[in-house]
Amino acid sequence: MSVDVHAGYALMVLLGAIVMLAFPLTRDLRSSAERRSYYVIQGITLLGALVGAKFAVLMGDALWPLQPYHDWPQLLVSGRSIAGALLFGFLTAELAKPLLGYRLPPNDRFAVILPISIGIGRIGCLLAGCCQGLPYSGWGAMRDAAGVLRHPAPVYEMVFQFAFAALLWQLYRHGRLQHRLFALYLIGYGVFRFASEFLRDTAKAFAGYSAYQWMALMMVVLGAITLWLRSPAREDPQAQLQMKGASR
Template sequence: MVPTLGHLGPLPVNTHDVFVGLGVMVAAVVFLLEARRRRVSDERVWIVVAGALVGGALLARLGTWAQHFDLRDNASLVEHWLYGNRSILSGLVGAYAGALVAKRLTGYRTPTGDLFAPAVALGMAVGRVGCLLTELPGTPTSLPWGITLSPAQVEALRPAYGAAAVAGVPMHPSFAYEIAFQLLIFCLLWRLRDRLAAPGELFKLYLAGYAAFRFAVEFVRGNEVVFAGLTRPQLFLLACAPLLAWHLTRQARRGVYRDAWRRTDRQPAPATEAAS
């Protein structure tokens, strides 16, 4: 566990925040490269990006507010904003909603999912390094690559994770699993970026892949089980999955994905026609 990377004068440099910032920077670079490659010239696309960032930041923080069915048992919104947890799943929903709102306000019609998908995947891979270095690794495991916490590390984690933080017991490195997944799906998205028959589909594929992975990895993540043996993220995914599955099924029937792996690479179309 590496909670800080050092100090800037009297201020500690928070490891998690540094890697989240690096992840955002990496995502921005990938987005810029793809926008240039696809010859995106409409400046309104940057308003869409701003909408995604604002929506993602807001819902990542506030999306975990309702921890209890009785709203009186939850912290106030101000307390939760200052001290509450952040959720990647809520952040992705917020970013998607923020981009849609920005498009509606600006009248920007061109799909942007193909620009966002590789950028988000690689940015997430970098950002999750901060989680790996600062958060509870996962549930106990007998596998040889388990992470074992020292008593001092457990004491630091105990206020946030309670009895789930145990010293001397190997635990699943769940965030390392996610980093590997994000790198793998980034490579897949990069390969498919000019091969789908409909614009904007890369981000839908990314969401579907991440949803399936996240549901599975939750079983070794160590999050609180709240209902029917499932965690809050798993319940959230079950609520959202039918809509995403319906969209992918409809697109598959239309043949959008049929020849993706057999197509030869082709040059991206200009921004007005691109699958962006």
């Protein structure tokens, strides 16, 4: 049974990755040079996300540096954190862009498909019994492998991810918040993750909060800053003058 469970988890993660790769992310890019630049940044983002996914687990589950950690080889095959992957992937990409002279705006199509991919991956969490919620016997409770009724934390996140993907798709279709959809997603997921952590069975060892909650707060802050920096009035001074004139 253990093999089947882990195979189910791996299958869902793989399916999420396939959905991401199958989506025409570069359809809005006009030239092969732009697509090459985009793929380079995506590769750098992926590396940052992989490091962040492990670093978050190191802090959130192993409670490093509050507690010493010595089993470094085990960390390589242990779990991964979506919160850490999003945060570090975003920071890595934003730091790399000026160094590489990358000038393309954020890809809204990527922002639309990302939560769908993550939501599919959370089905794997449900199958594997990881990312568990706190003990709970109310409506919707799910029994873990030990027979304990718990909050269905992976289900909560699946619902959020698919619902937010639908919202982002509608915004994309109607041309709203152009080049700012990923910033909006960072804010939305950060708020959701901070709140949902109170229902998850994670150690609240960092000033009364989990490491994942602190990372969620960082996502909200970075998303809000990016949303502001990418506002049309700020990127186009002429538009800002027109807005001021219209308000008089």
